[in-house]
Amino acid sequence: MLGRILEFSQMLRQNGVRVSVSENMDAVRALELLGIADRTLFKSALRASLVKRSIDVEPFNRLFDLYFLGQGQSSRASEQELMARLGLSPEQFEKMLEQIQEFLRRMDGEVSPLTRALLAGELAQVERMMFEAAEGELGEMTQWARGAGFIDQMAARFMLASIREEIEKFKMALARAGAEPRLSEKISEYAEQRFRELMRLAQRLLQRELQKKEAAVPGQRRSDDLSQKSFAYYTEDDIRRMSEVVTRLARRFKNLLSLRRRKARRGRLAVSATFRKNLQYGGVPFRIQLERRRKEKPQVVVLCDISDSVLNASRFMLQFVYSIQDLYTKVRSFVFVSDIGEVTRLFEEHELGQAVEMALRGDVIDVYSHSNFGRAFELFHRNHISAVTGKTTFVIIGDGRNNYNRANEWVIREIRQKAKQLIWLNPESRLTWGYGDSEMPRYAPYCDLVEECRNIEQLYKVIDRIAA
């Protein structure tokens, strides 16, 4: 059993689930306590000790089914099917099995253990034997086995031919022994069915082996690990699942800021206040009074590019902006392509999914024009520059692809002068900045922080840097 557990956890590891040695030891100890008789207990014990992240539960369940066979169930189901097919009641079926076993005993030495187990209906036994045979020989199984030679391969592997022969022999022996025709007919049909089952079993086993091999290919990483996936490759479904992550990110953003405030407040000793407070203790500095800082409410202005080229990224970023706006009172959000429009109200009045869709659909600005950062910035300067004050953190989200229009970087420079800090998040790879119509080199010098922000992990880091 130990070997099986180790192999299983190896398989988990190959599928991106982190399993440590100590966790393996826990699993083994847990099984010592619980035994392995009860399947659900067995599974719960393994799950509790090996799998610690909720996203790993799904792969665990899949691999568990793959690896540990559902032996009991399959044989019980097939038995019922057989009874129905032969038109026998459970008692009659039982009786027939006894007779078959009787014959088998008489044929001692002529049939292999596998055939014997198969005819006696001990499917679990059969499965185990085949599994062992497969362990030894299937190790070398390769890709081509799935092609045309699949059935032949399988037949050869499990020596189906010789089993077939043995069954024929069994039927002949039955006839020789002079069993009554009706019974022998039933029994031979029964044997046929069992053989077919064996074929199915072999096929399943092979497929499972191949799947296991496939599951073990390290290149196939789990796709639901979203944190490293680039926004550009997000599917609709991914984005929907994002909302939870985004709110979490936004909350972290806020917590980091407020934590810093709290820590800063602790810092300085207010001498006069301390003296005054400690007069009641005879001047012994008993209660320390620290200077209290004025609470600074951060103001944030966000400009988000929603042109086609960054559509997925902006969909995500708008969710992020929405969440930030939820947490702070003083946030103003704008979207732009060539025009620029404010979405603060829109975000306040509608719920997340709807608001983002409305912003992207063109309810605020024309989204089908070509992106023109220069024009958008100029318009912002003309209409909204008053939103920027000395307390403002100004965030621009966009790829800086300006379609060779005028860059108008003077707006950025002016904003930088007025604002507390200016941050540019670019959903494009840093390597491509400055090529083609990308104007990043022109804008970047005026920003306090320019970060590539292509996936959640990077956004996470950016947030830490902004708040640090």
Add this chain to the structure above:
Amino acid sequence: MFQSVDEVIERLAGENYICNREVGTVVYLAAAMRKPILVEGPAGVGKTELGKVLAAALKLDLIRLQCYEGLDEAKALYEWEYAKQLLYTQILKDKIGEIVKGAQSLQAAVDLISQQDDVFFSDRFLLARPLLRAILAPQPTVLLIDEVDKSDTEFEAFLLEVLSDFQVSVPELGTLKARHVPLVVLTSNNSREVSDALKRRCLHLYLDFPDPKRELEIVRLKVPEADANLAAEVVQLLHRLRRLDLKKRPSISEALDWVKALTLLNIKNLDDRLVAETMSTLMKYEADIRKAQEELAEYLRVRKAKEPSGAGTSDKDLLH
């Protein structure tokens, strides 16, 4: 503590906590292997409750540590009561004067005082916080560390040390070792991923919303006065609601509140006009409530289509 998984389930049920076999298994293993349990899952599925109930079922003391951002060792482990120390020295001024009376020099006086160190740094002035209390407890305890994901990573690292050895060193007193390893339950709401190192030391339990059958059991158990028919319908509706894209999915505790509210208003049937109005006990966001009301209407429509004869009776109920 427990002899078998079934016993766990039974004894938790004795404390009005219904759990499935998986929960039972993990609890049994944790008790037998003396490992902490890390419970994760959506809000309101009974994570904290598990810790409390466990203490009650085992008849042990419960020590609870609520985590939050900025929680540090002083709040979690121990603190010296400086104020008390200072107060004592003030009151005992004369006594201290006596001790240092014979001293010829400052050095000698300090030496004399330092001989009395033990008096000032003793248990007397040590303010034990939850973790230290769990370690020093004369009887085994259940230690509930709630919302561990809310704490900072530094604190988590510190927790790691405590959870693996169950001993802490107080520089002035030396190392304090736990007399009994407490049964530890950590809960996490997943507001941040708890570190792998901590997870490795725990048995992991993912508590999800229960299936309808079990949830019905819970409702019947916790609100026994509720109408049986109503409870069944509420549970069915809840499962539909949880599948919606909501800001916050209705939890078990909110569902219980709702059933209580409906029972108080003497409502027997979900097509009552009042039902939609009481939904604010179940949902906490305006948008969610709206969606839930739509879903309720849809649910009632489907149900009515299934049993057209039942339509007349509900109107009669309204009159009473």
